[in-house]
Amino acid sequence: MRGLASIQKRGKKYQYTISHTVNGKTQLIRKGGFHSKAEAKAAAAEVEAKIARGIVPHLKPVPFNSYYRQWVELYKVNIAHSTRLHYEYTARAIEEYFGSTPLQKIKRDHYQAFLNKFGKNKAKETVEKVNSHIRACVEHAVMDQIIPYNFTKHTKLYYTNPAKKSKDKYLNVNESNLLFNEILKNLDKGLGYYILLLALTSGLRYEELVGLTPDDFNFTSNTIHVNKTWGYNNRMPKGFGPTKNDQSNRMIDMDEITMTEFKKLFSTLKPNKENLVFYSPTSKYKVLSNTLSNKLLKKMLLSLNINPITVHGLRHTHASILLSHGISIYYVSKRLGHSDVETTHKYYTHLTEELYERDSKNTVSIFNNMKKNK
Structure with a gap:
């Protein structure tokens, strides 16, 4: 097995050709598009070095x-x-x-x-x-050595429909406080208010919320075990399903106020076949509709003179509140069930930048205050 390279000029660019012999049979490896002869030589040398180590380039076309x-x-x-x-x-x-x-x-x-x-x-x-x-x-x-480099790197994303502004996806701390107290005042009006309360204080995805059963609530430790989902639209499998990823199977700590309200709820909740918390016998998918939950949330926010967001926006709100109070992004990532902290950082870049500025000022003040007053 051996490799022998030659460099050819093709128009304004260069290509290399490596004559590659295996078991007496010769195959050619070609690659072009190099801006200079030196660049082509360097690339060819890298391929030849791999051949010398017994790493054979993938010659068969892979669709x-x-x-x-x-x-x-x-x-x-x-x-x-x-x-x-x-x-x-x-x-x-x-x-x-x-x-x-x-x-x-x-x-x-x-x-x-x-x-x-x-x-x-x-x-x-x-x-x-x-x-x-x-x-x-x-x-x-x-x-897998099918191609020599990742052709997606150093490319630029292009899009014409701008994403919804981050500030429109979540409530600020003051708005969250108003909504939280308004929900508590209306819990006696129906199950829809309970799902809004839990969405705000837990940060769970909607499919995780409607997949909860009373057994997932531990009132001794004030925790909720998230280990399944429920299909609430036609894009999802019917009934119970797995969480989005392995990291989404998690135990989260909850506040006493929310857990106390759910403990009261469970004492009056009528049993159902699947033992679901947010069961709705009239719904197509047997749980509280995401559409109706969004409508209820919109109605409440408008009554408080707050620009409406979706129920999923309460998940963003939950994370934003935690980050704004100095909770580590690593903890927030695990609590939300993200696959990795990079995902969390991507979603909340706007907040982490604001926190960076705050922390920068606090860092300076720490050292300014170190000098003892005499």
Whole structure:
């Protein structure tokens, strides 16, 4: 086994060709697009070094669309149905633009062209999610030695529909306080107020809220065990399902006020077949409707002269309150059930930047105050 490289000029750019012999059979490895002869030589030398170590470049074309689907099947096994739909959305985007184009033929410019086309009439969050899926998949292709580098790196995301402003997604501390007390005053009016209370004080996802049973509440330790979800729309499997990821299976500490109210509720709650807390016999999915919960929240916020947000916005509100009170982002990440702290940081960059400025001033004041008064 040996490699022998030659450099050719193709127009204004250069390419290398490596004559690769294995068991008496010669195969050629070519790569072009280099801006200088030296750049092509350096890249060829790297490939030759790998060949010398017994690392054989992947010569057989690997279709991008099938490789992505195989990657999802192998490495994204224990994910929630809703998350799987996001990966399927990315698969369709790959199929529509790249089809069965081999990974080996896709360059950074090709991928940038894809981002530019895909991002038209798309929101920032959509483009970011699709790009993150593809980038992780392509990184695996690099590790599998199918391609030499990740062509998604050093590209620029493009989108034309701006994401909703962060400040519109959550309530500030004063607004949260008003809502909290208003909910407490209305708990006797129905189960809908209880789910809003718990959404605000726990930060749970809606599918986690409606998947709760009384057994998940521990009134001795004031904790709630989050270990399942419930399908509340047609995009989710019916009935109980797994949490979004392994990190979402968690135990969270709760305040005494919320737990006291739920302890009272359970003493009067009528039993149901699935033992659900937020059971609704008239609902299609047998739990409190997300749509109706949003309407109830909107009605309450308008009555308080607060701009409406969704129930999911209460999850953002919960995290924002904790971060603004100096709670560590690592704790917030685990409490929310995020897969990693980077996810939390991405969602709350606006807050962490504000906290950075506050902490910067506090750091300076600490040392300014160290000098003892005489």
